[in-house]
Amino acid sequence: MSAPPTNASPKRRAPTKRLMAPSVLFLLVWMIVPLAMTLYYSLQDYNLMMPDMRGFAGGLSYELLFTDPVFWDALLNTLLLVVTCLLITVVAGLALALLFNRTFVGRGIARTLAISPFFVMPVVTGLIWKYMLLDPVYGLFSWVMRSMGFEPIEWLSSYPLLSVVMMISWEWTPFALLILLTGLQSLPEDQLEAVRLDGANRWQEFRHIVLPHLGQVLYVVVMLESIFFLTSFAEIYATTSGGPGTATTNLPYYIYLGAFFQYDIGLSSAAAIGAVVLANICAIFLIRFVAGNLNAGSQR
Amino acid sequence: MTASTVDQTPGRKSGFGGTLLTLLAWVIGITMFFPILWVVLTALKTEQTAFSMTPTFIFSPTLESFKSALAQGSGYWHYALNSVITALGSTLVGLALAIPAAYAMAFYPSKRTDFTLVWMVSTKFIPAVGVLIPVFLVYRSLGLLDTRLGLTMLFTSMNLPIMVWMVYSYFRDIPVDIVEAASIDGASTAQTMFRVILPLALPGLASTGLLALILAWNESFWSLTMTDYHAATLAVYTASFKSGEGLFWARLSAASVMTIAPIVVLGWFAQRQMVRGLTFGAVK
Numbered sequence: 191m192s193a194p195p196t197n198a199s200p201k202r203r204a205p206t207k208r209l210m211a212p213s214v215l216f217l218l219v220w221m222i223v224p225l226a227m228t229l230y231y232s233l234q235d236y237n238l239m240m241p242d243m244r245g246f247a248g249g250l251s252y253e254l255l256f257t258d259p260v261f262w263d264a265l266l267n268t269l270l271l272v273v274t275c276l277l278i279t280v281v282a283g284l285a286l287a288l289l290f291n292r293t294f295v296g297r298g299i300a301r302t303l304a305i306s307p308f309f310v311m312p313v314v315t316g317l318i319w320k321y322m323l324l325d326p327v328y329g330l331f332s333w334v335m336r337s338m339g340f341e342p343i344e345w346l347s348s349y350p351l352l353s354v355v356m357m358i359s360w361e362w363t364p365f366a367l368l369i370l371l372t373g374l375q376s377l378p379e380d381q382l383e384a385v386r387l388d389g390a391n392r393w394q395e396f397r398h399i400v401l402p403h404l405g406q407v408l409y410v411v412v413m414l415e416s417i418f419f420l421t422s423f424a425e426i427y428a429t430t431s432g433g434p435g436t437a438t439t440n441l442p443y444y445i446y447l448g449a450f451f452q453y454d455i456g457l458s459s460a461a462a463i464g465a466v467v468l469a470n471i472c473a474i475f476l477i478r479f480v481a482g483n484l485n486a487g488s489q490r
Numbered sequence: 491m492t493a494s495t496v497d498q499t500p501g502r503k504s505g506f507g508g509t510l511l512t513l514l515a516w517v518i519g520i521t522m523f524f525p526i527l528w529v530v531l532t533a534l535k536t537e538q539t540a541f542s543m544t545p546t547f548i549f550s551p552t553l554e555s556f557k558s559a560l561a562q563g564s565g566y567w568h569y570a571l572n573s574v575i576t577a578l579g580s581t582l583v584g585l586a587l588a589i590p591a592a593y594a595m596a597f598y599p600s601k602r603t604d605f606t607l608v609w610m611v612s613t614k615f616i617p618a619v620g621v622l623i624p625v626f627l628v629y630r631s632l633g634l635l636d637t638r639l640g641l642t643m644l645f646t647s648m649n650l651p652i653m654v655w656m657v658y659s660y661f662r663d664i665p666v667d668i669v670e671a672a673s674i675d676g677a678s679t680a681q682t683m684f685r686v687i688l689p690l691a692l693p694g695l696a697s698t699g700l701l702a703l704i705l706a707w708n709e710s711f712w713s714l715t716m717t718d719y720h721a722a723t724l725a726v727y728t729a730s731f732k733s734g735e736g737l738f739w740a741r742l743s744a745a746s747v748m749t750i751a752p753i754v755v756l757g758w759f760a761q762r763q764m765v766r767g768l769t770f771g772a773v774k
Binding site for chain 2: 205206209210212213214216217220221222223224225227228231286289290292294295296297299300301302303304305306307308309310311312313314316317318319320321322323327328330333336360363364365368369372373406407410414417420421423424427428429431441442445446449450455458459462463465466469470472473476477480481483
């Protein structure tokens with residue numbers, strides 16, 4: 191962000207409208223129009239199995255949604271998933287970021303190994319965990335349990351949601367690590383020196399210098415991860431298919447089932463609007479943050 | 491673990507404790523990577539060795555599973571080709587859309603361009619399920635279901651906000667005087683953009699493309715819901731192992747390795763771009 195203030199007064203107007211129009215139109219057509227249509231469908235009585243019996247239904251879909259126990263299960267699972275994954279990835283990510291912020295032999299390689307899970311396709315993550323790690327008989331975890339003299343755990347059937355949480359955390363701890371590490375590396379060295387001269391111990395350093403500095407970065411990580419966790423799909427699709435029962439059915443999976451297996455467009459659209467509202471609660475704060483940065487940048 | 495930020499500066503000794511922390515960092519790095527390594531090892535085993543109650547760590551590697559996963563009937567190449575076409579295609583379309591928009595925003599900023607940028611970023615936060623149903627219905631009536639074109643456009647819409655943001659942030663690193671000098675010399679907007687700015691921003695554009703490529707390749711939601719066979723990507727292919735065929739662990743592993751290896755390696759080189767792109771500049 192080194193743009194000088196002259197940025198604001200160009201010598202000649204460029205056709206900014208025409209330059210931005212393709213992107214704006216593209217996003218309108220692929221994101222905003224469908225979003226409006228979802229809202230419209232949510233107010234319709236519309237089932238693909240009975241295409242003739244279509245009409246305005248007011249809030250009926252929402253009424254059906256709120257009285258559907260599966261929806262509440264899905265909502266609860268979604269929130270549980272988001273909160274536990276957030277806790278695990280942020281705490282582990284912070285610990286790892288501090289660990290990798292030291293200089294040591296082969297730091298680059300060790301860090302690269304640690305963040306690799308983030309680049310694994312989510313479907314493959316699901317399969318690796320479902321079969322090779324968590325399989326109750328042939329999985330690696332079971333072998334470890336047996337060799338330590340314990341009964342192997344049937345992860346996916348006994349602790350399905352926890353299993354999904356483990357997969358997602360494995361994938362996303364690297365993300366938290368990467369971002370928090372970037373934040374740590376921009377830590378003002380002079381401040382650290384100053385408190386160190388004042389005789390602060392390492393905990394005081396962490397508590398009074400590192401943590402406040404990381405506050406903004408943590409905020410960004412939490413918001414971004416919330417939005418991504420809210421929309422987890424592939425890991426569930428590839429492993430539990432939302433089961434057993436509704437144990438791992440989250441909101442995206444509920445919408446997917448409703449639309450593609452019950453063909454209930456009205457109800458699924460209402461649930462989709464619910465997902466959008468949830469995501470927006472996180473996004474509003476984040477966007478405000480990004481917009482604030484933007485202004486700060488252009489005033490410099 | 492709270493002690494680790496300070497070791498490079500003098501004043502703190504990193505003796506035994508330091509060695510311990512280094513060891514810990516390595517153990518954690520290897521542990522996090524282990525599932526990936528395990529898939530690679532399993533892919534190099536025979537089905538019998540792969541599927542056993544006691545895992546084998548030392549064995550004579552064989553490429554049999556790769557051969558059978560790549561064999562004619564397996565369909566791997568069909569899905570891989572779709573992945574390549576949709577990921578590359580969406581990256582190119584995305585760049586073609588993002589570059590002019592970012593150019594206007596970076597070199598001719600105004601209230602309107604700022605607003606447009608923030609609006610574009612905000613569309614990234616509309617969850618895909620929020621638009622799933624209309625996109626599916628419209629695609630169905632337009633015959634775009636299970637087509638590479640339809641999937642490519644969805645990937646583009648998913649990545650466009652990030653791409654505009656990233657290209658914008660790279661353009662902002664270029665002094666605006668250069669654009670002004672070019673326009674005084676009588677260069678048109680297109681000439682300035684193609685002859686002056688793009689060459690300067692080439693490394694940034696490459697990073698943007700790399701990130702878009704990684705995100706599109708790994709995308710699973712739209713592939714699983716919008717495609718069936720004709721346009722199905724490797725995400726759909728590997729997902730088909732979730733039942734039945736999952737019993738062939740060595741082959742499943744070989745297919746997985748060929749699906750993730752190129753992207754994991756690219757990802758190693760894209761760590762910084764990842765931070766820059768996915769946080770929309772909120773973390774520097």
